[in-house]
Amino acid sequence: MAINQSTAPAVTGVRGPEREPVTLDVNGSTFPIELEPRVSLLDALREHLDLTGTKKGCDQGTCGACTVWVDGRRVLSCLTLAMSCEGHQVSTIEGIAQDGELHPMQQAFVDHDAFQCGYCTPGQIMSAIALLREGNATTDADIAEHMSGNICRCQAYPNIHAAIREVRDADDGG
Ligand code: FES
Numbered sequence: 001m002a003i004n005q006s007t008a009p010a011v012t013g014v015r016g017p018e019r020e021p022v023t024l025d026v027n028g029s030t031f032p033i034e035l036e037p038r039v040s041l042l043d044a045l046r047e048h049l050d051l052t053g054t055k056k057g058c059d060q061g062t063c064g065a066c067t068v069w070v071d072g073r074r075v076l077s078c079l080t081l082a083m084s085c086e087g088h089q090v091s092t093i094e095g096i097a098q099d100g101e102l103h104p105m106q107q108a109f110v111d112h113d114a115f116q117c118g119y120c121t122p123g124q125i126m127s128a129i130a131l132l133r134e135g136n137a138t139t140d141a142d143i144a145e146h147m148s149g150n151i152c153r154c155q156a157y158p159n160i161h162a163a164i165r166e167v168r169d170a171d172d173g174g
């Protein structure tokens with residue numbers, strides 16, 4: 001697993017293998033659905049809730065493209081069972097703009113041209129905002145270390161780090 005993401009909530013008790021009702025709280029909305037207990041949070045978001053902003057890169061915990069927040073802490077949704085998130089608040093890239101305004105980190109990514117293909121970008125932004133909340137962006141070395149779980153095949157790292165520094169220095173990390 002990438003080093004900077006939190007561990008996901010644990011599943012308790014024996015579940016499945018059949019589909020079961022589960023209620024997910026995502027971006028402030030409640031979604032009652034039925035899932036097999038083996039379904040990852042990533043697949044639940046993309047395939048059951050049509051929230052396709054969260055990307056599947058490796059599906060094995062090494063790229064960070066699937067980063068979301070559970071109770072405000074960044075997790076790898078490909079390694080998180082959807083059912084373990086019942087009773088917790090899930091936040092995805094679709095939920096961070098407010099009242100039609102981009103989140104300052106989204107705007108900084110645009111302003112700094114911090115993407116090329118854009119595939120890693122939702123995960124990068126979710127990690128970047130969390131990074132500031134965690135207080136792990138004090139130095140350039142901190143930023144590099146604590147964003148190291150989010151891989152960018154287009155090598156946009158200098159621009160990503162510039163965007164993070166701008167939001168950090170504006171003291172508006174959200
Ligand atoms: S898709 Fe989850 S870490 Fe790569």
Ligand code: FES
Nearest residue numbers: 116118152153154
């Ligand atoms: S912008 Fe293409 S992988 Fe990061």
